[in-house]
Amino acid sequence: MDTSAAQLPIAVIGAGLTGLSAAHHLARAGHPVRIFEAAPAAGGALRTELHPDGWLIEAGPNSLQENPEVTRLIRSLGLDPERLPADPAAKNRYIVRGGVLRAMPTSPPAFFTSSFFSFRTKLKLLRELTRRPVPRVEDLPLSSFIREHFGNELVTYALDPFISGIYAGNADLLSARYAFPALWQAEHDHGSLIRAQVAGAKAKRARGEPSGPAPIISFRSGLAALPRALVASLPAGSLELGAEIDTLLPQPDGTWLIRWFRSGAAYTERVRKVLLALPAGALARLAIGSPGMPTSLASLETLEHPPVTSVFLGYRRADVAHPLDGFGALIPSVEKRSLLGVLFSSTLFPGRAPEGHVALTVMVGGTRRPDIARLPPEKLLPLIQTELASLLGVRGEPVFVRSTAWPRAIPQYKLNHEDHLAVLASAEARHRGLFIGGTVRDGISMTNCLAAGAKLATRATA
Ligand SMILES: Cc1cc2nc3c(=O)[nH]c(=O)nc-3n(C[C@H](O)[C@H](O)[C@H](O)COP(=O)(O)OP(=O)(O)OC[C@H]3O[C@@H](n4cnc5c(N)ncnc54)[C@H](O)[C@@H]3O)c2cc1C
Numbered sequence: 478m479d480t481s482a483a484q485l486p487i488a489v490i491g492a493g494l495t496g497l498s499a500a501h502h503l504a505r506a507g508h509p510v511r512i513f514e515a516a517p518a519a520g521g522a523l524r525t526e527l528h529p530d531g532w533l534i535e536a537g538p539n540s541l542q543e544n545p546e547v548t549r550l551i552r553s554l555g556l557d558p559e560r561l562p563a564d565p566a567a568k569n570r571y572i573v574r575g576g577v578l579r580a581m582p583t584s585p586p587a588f589f590t591s592s593f594f595s596f597r598t599k600l601k602l603l604r605e606l607t608r609r610p611v612p613r614v615e616d617l618p619l620s621s622f623i624r625e626h627f628g629n630e631l632v633t634y635a636l637d638p639f640i641s642g643i644y645a646g647n648a649d650l651l652s653a654r655y656a657f658p659a660l661w662q663a664e665h666d667h668g669s670l671i672r673a674q675v676a677g678a679k680a681k682r683a684r685g686e687p688s689g690p691a692p693i694i695s696f697r698s699g700l701a702a703l704p705r706a707l708v709a710s711l712p713a714g715s716l717e718l719g720a721e722i723d724t725l726l727p728q729p730d731g732t733w734l735i736r737w738f739r740s741g742a743a744y745t746e747r748v749r750k751v752l753l754a755l756p757a758g759a760l761a762r763l764a765i766g767s768p769g770m771p772t773s774l775a776s777l778e779t780l781e782h783p784p785v786t787s788v789f790l791g792y793r794r795a796d797v798a799h800p801l802d803g804f805g806a807l808i809p810s811v812e813k814r815s816l817l818g819v820l821f822s823s824t825l826f827p828g829r830a831p832e833g834h835v836a837l838t839v840m841v842g843g844t845r846r847p848d849i850a851r852l853p854p855e856k857l858l859p860l861i862q863t864e865l866a867s868l869l870g871v872r873g874e875p876v877f878v879r880s881t882a883w884p885r886a887i888p889q890y891k892l893n894h895e896d897h898l899a900v901l902a903s904a905e906a907r908h909r910g911l912f913i914g915g916t917v918r919d920g921i922s923m924t925n926c927l928a929a930g931a932k933l934a935t936r937a938t939a
Contacts, residue, residue, distance in 0.1 A: 482730055482731070482732045482749065483749065484509070485509070485732060485747055485748050485749040486508075486509040486510050486511040486748055486749065487503055487508055487509070487510050487511075487748065487749050487750045487751075487752065487937060487938075488510075488511050488512075488513065488733070488735055488746070488748040488749075488750070488751050488752065489503070489510060489511070489512040489513070489752045489754055489933075490512075490513050490722045490735075490751065490752065490753050490754060490755060491513075491514065491515075491521065491753070491754040491755040491759070491915070492512050492513075492514035492516075492519035492520070492521065492704070492708075492716060492718075492754075493519075493520065493521020493522060493523070493704075493754065493915070493926065494520075494521060494522075494523065494703070494704065494707075494923055494926040494927055494930065495521075495754035495914055495915035495916070495919075495926040495927075495929045495930045495933070496512055496514070496521075496752070496754030496755075496915075496930065497512070497519060497520075497704055497707035497708065497930065498550075498707065498926065498927045498928075498929070498930025498931055498934075499752050499754055499914070499929075499930035499931070499933040499934045499937075500512045500707075500711055500715065500716075500930075500934075501550075501707050501710050501711065501930070502930065502931050502934035502935070503934045503937070503938065504710065504711050504712055504715065505553075505710070506934070506938060508938060509712075510711065510712075510715050511715060511717060511746065511748060512711070512715055512716050512717065513717045513720040513721075513722050513735070513737055514716065514717065514718050514719075514720060515719070515720065515721035515722070515759075516718070516719070517718055517719050518718065519704050519707075519708050519716060519718065520701055520704035520705075521704075522537040522538060522883075523537055523538060523700050523701050523703065523704055523923075524536040524537045524701065524881070525698065525699030525700055525701035525702075526699075526879065527698070527699070528877070528879075530831055530877070531830065531831030531832075531834075532789070532791055532829070532830060532831065532836065532877050532879075533698075533699050533828060533829045533830075533836075534789045534879050535695075535699060535700055535787075535789070535822070535838065536787060536789070536879065536881035537700075537787070537881070537883070538700060538923055539695070539700070539820055539822065539825070539838060540563065540693045540694065540695055540700075540825065540826075541693070541694050541695065541700065541703070541923050541924065542691045542692075542693060542694075542922060542923075542924045543691055543692045543693070543694050543924075544691055544924060545686060546927065546928060546931070547924060547927060550927060551703075554703075554706040554707065554709075554710055555706070556696065556702060556703070556706050559696040559697050559698065559702050560694055560696060561694060561695045561696055561697050561826055561827070561828075562692055562693070562694050563692070563693040563694065563695075563804070563825055563826065564824060564825060564826065564827060566802055566803075566824050567693075567803055567804045567821065567824050567825045568583075568803065568804075569581075569802055569803030569804065570583060570803060570804050570805075570807070571803050571804075571805065571806035571807070572593075572634055572635070572638055572806065572807055572808075572809065573638075573806055573807070573808045573809065573812050573814065573868060574593070574634060574809070574812070576812070576867070576868075577868075578799070578806050578868060578869075579593055580593075580803070581593060581635065582594070588602065593634075594630060594631070594634075595630055597628070597630070598627065598628055598630045598631055601627055601628040601631075602627060602671070605626050605627060605669050605670065605671055606669050606671055606672060607669070608626070608668040608669040609668040610664070610665060610666060610667060610668040611664075611668065612665070613661075613664065613665065616652050616653060616654040616655070616892055616895075617652075617653050617892075618648065618649050618650065618651065618652070618653065618892065619636070619640070619648045619649075619651040619652065619653045619656055619657060620632050620636060620637075620648035620649045621653070622653035622660070622661075622664075623636045623648070623653075626664075626669075626670055632648065633809055633811055634809055636648050637809045637810050637811075638807035638808060638809045638818065639807065641807060641808070641809075641810070641817040641818060641843055641845060642807045642817065642818050642840075643887075643921070643922075644656065644843075644887050644889060644921065645783055645785045645817060645840065645842060645843030645844065645845075645886055645887050646783070646843060646844050646887065646889045647810075647843075647844045647845065647889075650844065650889065650891050650892075651889060651890060651891060652890050652891055652892050652894050655890040655894040655895075655898075656889075656890040658920075663677075693804075693825075695825075695826050697828060700923075703923075717737070719739050719740070720737040720738070720739055720744075721737055721738050721739070722735055722736070722737045722763065723736055723737070723738060723762070723763065723764060724736040724763070724764045724765075725751055725763060725764070725765045725766075725911070726766070726767065727766060727767075727908050727909075727910070727911075728747070731909055731910060732747055732748065732749055732910075733747070733748050733749075733750065733751050733910060733911075734746070734747055734748075735747075735748055735751065749910065750910040750911070750912065750937050751910060751911050751912070752912045752913075752914070752933045752934075752937055753911070753912065753913045753914070753915075754914060754915045754929075754930065754933065755915065755917075756782070756885070756888070756915065756916055756917065757777040757778070757780040757782070757888055757897070757916075757917045758777070758778060758782065758885055760774045760777050760913065760917060761774050761775050761776070761777040761778040765904065765908070765911070766907075766908070772904050772907055772908065774900060774901075774904060776896070776897070776900055777897055777900060777901075777917060780888050780889070780894075780897050780917065781844070781888070781889045781891070782885035782886055782887060782888050782889070783842060783843050783844045783847050783850075783886060783887070783889070784842045784843075784847050784850035784851060784882065784883060784884050784885065784886060785817075785840055785841070785842040785843055785850055785883045785886035785887070786840075786841050786842055786849075786850040786851075786852075786857065786880060786881065786882045786883065787838060787839070787840055787880070787881045787883065788838070788839045788840075788841070788857065788858075788861055788878065788879070788880045788881075789822070789836060789837075789838050789877075789878070789879045789880075789881075790836070790837045790838075790839065790861070790865075790875040790877065790878055791830055791831075791834050791835070791836050791875055791876050791877030791878075792834065792835055792836075792837070792871060792873075792875050792876065793833065793834055793873075793876060794833050794834060794835050795833075796871060796872045796873045797835055797837075797869055797870065797871050797872075798869065798870025798871070798872075799868075799869040799870055799871075801821040801823075801824045801835055801837075801869070802821075802824065803821055803824065804820065804821065804824075804825055805818060805819050805820035805821045805825070805838075806818060806819050806868065806869075810845055814864055814868075815841060815846065815849055815860050815861070815864055816839055816840065816841055816861065816864050817840045817841060817842070817843050817845065817846075818839075818840050819837050819838065819839045819840070819865070819868070819869070820837065820838040820839075820840075821835070821837060822836040822837060822838045823835045823836040823837075834876065834877075836877075837865070837869075839861050839864075839865070841857065841861070842886070843886075844889065850882065850883075851882075854878075854880050857880065858878065858880075862874075862875075887916075887921050888916050888917060888921060897917065897918075898918055901913050901917065901918055910937075912933050912936050912937050914929040914930065914932060914933040914936075915929050915930075916929075919932070
């Protein structure tokens with residue numbers, strides 16, 4: 478690469494949290510960067526809407542799990558005054574069991590004193606403490622992995638609803654190794670997942686970090702504050718909105734020619750390296766390499782992303798009988814209901830509903846009931862209202878409704894996930910200066926995406 482080529486910017490494709498994090502870290506390290514985003518705004522799945530009547534709607538993700546890297550990022554972006562920890566009133570996690578909401582025990586003493594789990598499951602937990610590390614070679618469904626450790630009841634009433642809440646997925650289909658790599662590693666190192674957790678807490682204390690569960694946070698003006706601050710941290714002219722990349726052409730001198738479209742017009746730009754921060758479906762559609770020797774990521778299209786519809790509902794406080802004293806309620810599949818879960822949004826974070834009102838966010842669909850996510854609003858709303866009446870004692874009509882459909886919501890890391898990872902690794906091995914990261918390989922949470930962006934920046938500049 479000649480000296481003029483070395484001055485070219487590094488291109489980041491996709492300005493969701495992964496791409497913005499990558500661009501932020503590159504710019505902070507002094508690298509010229511260009512970030513291309515097909516949509517008219519940055520942020521990807523993060524969509525906060527402020528309504529003049531006082532509702533704050535999160536149409537996509539609702540909360541962010543903080544770890545030391547996220548804390549440092551928030552601080553360096555000057556977002557500390559905006560940081561909003563979950564209200565202590567949201568401490569309870571409800572699970573629907575036998576048609577009613579029951580608080581899930583969240584601490585070890587509560588697990589043993591609460592009547593939520595049977596004596597048999599409590600014994601299983603005690604026995605789990607004695608497990609020794611066994612080398613496990615074969616991947617297995619997440620439900621089988623957890624069943625081996627804790628038994629059936631925990632799979633049915635804890636794992637299953639938890640997986641609906643996080644992946645909108647099915648624990649019988651997800652891979653233990655790829656969907657929860659930390660658990661896989663914990664078993665490998667300690668045998669017992671409980672002892673691994675105790676050891677992890679001890680190690681955190683030794684590093685001077687708080688040893689409790691990671692804080693759940695948002696921002697006063699909603700989660701979109703984070704992409705906004707990341708964009709503001711970039712040099713002017715870095716971000717190209719409404720720019721859909723379709724072709725990446727490696728050049729003989731090691732640089733890349735990328736082609737993008739805006740309003741039907743095509744543009745090309747020469748860049749030093751290319752960082753792809755796109756979901757699987759968008760990666761699958763890219764043309765990479767010369768037409769005679771293309772590199773295809775088309776098989777990533779088969780990585781399942783079930784649809785989810787998120788429905789934000791505002792009610793008068795007096796119309797909801799339940800105290801809403803928790804994070805929300807998750808619903809196990811065995812309960813055979815139409816919802817995956819409901820978040821108590823106005824309990825979780827203050828400032829989400831006008832005075833005298835409450836806000837709930839209902840999630841429907843997922844691998845469990847994709848048909849429900851696809852219902853038109855006039856059919857979906859009555860279904861949700863019937864469920865909320867029965868579960869939370871909601872009476873009357875909502876005073877505010879905002880429904881957002883996610884036709885391809887969350888990637889499911891299933892037992893064949895290794896095949897997808899191999900496709901990514903082979904594309905990177907074939908093309909110098911091409912780096913891929915994000916939900917397709919690095920985990921699905923916002924915390925994972927921020928880390929994926931940092932990793933992309935490090936790999937591209939190593
Ligand atoms: C309904 C829902 C609820 C969720 N809840 C939570 C939660 O509470 N907590 C949590 O931690 N996570 C949650 N998640 C997951 C989290 O929001 C996402 O995993 C994360 O935001 C993904 O970020 P990303 O940058 O990798 O991808 P995206 O946000 O998808 O960004 C990719 C960007 O690339 C752009 N793009 C696509 N193709 C092209 C192209 N050819 N050229 C240029 N640009 C292109 C897209 O427009 C998009 O802006 C939720 C997700 C959904 C859908």
